[in-house]
Amino acid sequence: MIEKVNPSHSDKIADRIAGAIVDIAYQVQPDPKIAVEVLIGHGVCHVIVETTAPLLMPEAVRAIHNAIHRIAGLIQVDLTIVPQDAHLSNNQSKGFRCGDNGIFKGMPLTDEQKTLSAVAREIYEAHPFDGKYILDGNRIIICQSNAAKADIQRLYPTAEINPLGDWTGGTDVDTGATNRKLGSDMADSVTGGGLHGKDLSKADVSVNIYAFLKAQETGKPVELCCAIGDDEIDGKPYEEIVEVARQFIQSAGGFEAFAAWGLF
Structure with a gap:
């Protein structure tokens, strides 16, 4: 789910x-x-x-x-x-050190999670308006604003689409706040700390990204913890963890682009 x-x-x-x-x-x-x-x-x-x-x-x-x-x-x-x-x-004056206490978990993405990410991106490409999507086994729920139900139904004929009917979406309908949709950004890797609005020295950014990437590479869960001021995590210098995250952010196109979809 x-x-x-x-x-x-x-x-x-x-x-x-x-x-x-x-x-x-x-x-x-x-x-x-x-x-x-x-x-x-x-x-x-x-x-x-x-x-x-x-x-x-x-x-x-x-x-x-x-x-x-x-x-x-x-x-x-x-x-x-x-x-x-x-x-x-x-x-942080003498080099990168852990910027906060935290516990972190990286989990390999499931096929279900990868599938829903692809679905969300496909719909958003055609309808770039407020939308949210759930996949639970064979059940898919699509809530997409500013789109004709028939257009979505052609793509996903078995989906439940806008169960309460058409809606407008956006910030004139609902408020938004940073780091409130971490499940959407991180899937099963959610533990503590938010990904967005922070520099790379923050463990919430760099260690979360590092743990997630390691889980995808190994196919196994990753659990890490750190204390503010630590200069080593997972047997690596904290500076190395930061550089892994820096490369990931750069590959995404920057912090704003990263925030659009999160880790997957």
């Missing part, structure tokens, strides 16, 4: 905005430290940013506003940017 939501779901819009702001931080500072929280809905986007990057510069603020409007449309922006706590910054 698995649920997948598409990049126009309200929670994914929040994740994408958070990811876009992390991308901007990386453009203005090498390996910035940043944490972003987004709450969006009903005409307003609230954003809180804690960072070492100089995002209060006018051009950076403008870039953040432009990214929000590009992703969410014309919307009121409530933006707060504050410096990262000095103690947390010092933790």
Whole structure:
């Protein structure tokens, strides 16, 4: 059993905005430290940013506003940017070390999970609007806004489509918040910590990605834990874990692109 939501779901819009702001931080500072929280809905986007990057510069603020409007449309922006706590910054001053406590799990994807990811992407390509999808054995439930039921039925004749009828979707119908759809992003690998709105020093990003990739490579579950300040995880320097995650994010097209679908 698995649920997948598409990049126009309200929670994914929040994740994408958070990811876009992390991308901007990386453009203005090498390996910035940043944490972003987004709450969006009903005409307003609230954003809180804690960072070492100089995002209060006018051009950076403008870039953040432009990214929000590009992703969410014309919307009121409530933006707060504050410096990262000095103690947390010092933790990373002499190289990469684990940025938080955490437990992490990587699980091999099932055929069912891979299938639903392909279904969600196929539907979204034709109908780039808010949608969510469930696959449970032979039962597939498709909730797709702004699409004719007959169009979806032609692709998936046995699916349950929009059980409550047509719907509009988007942030004018439902609020979105960062890291609220981790099951959609991570499948069975969900443990603690969210993937989005954070830099690579954060274990929530790098160790989650590393554990997931190792599980796909080995075909076996992976369980890891770390404490803030650790410089080694799974017998590897933390810096090496970060580089694995960096390559994965780069291959996805950046933090915003990664946030669109998550790990699969």
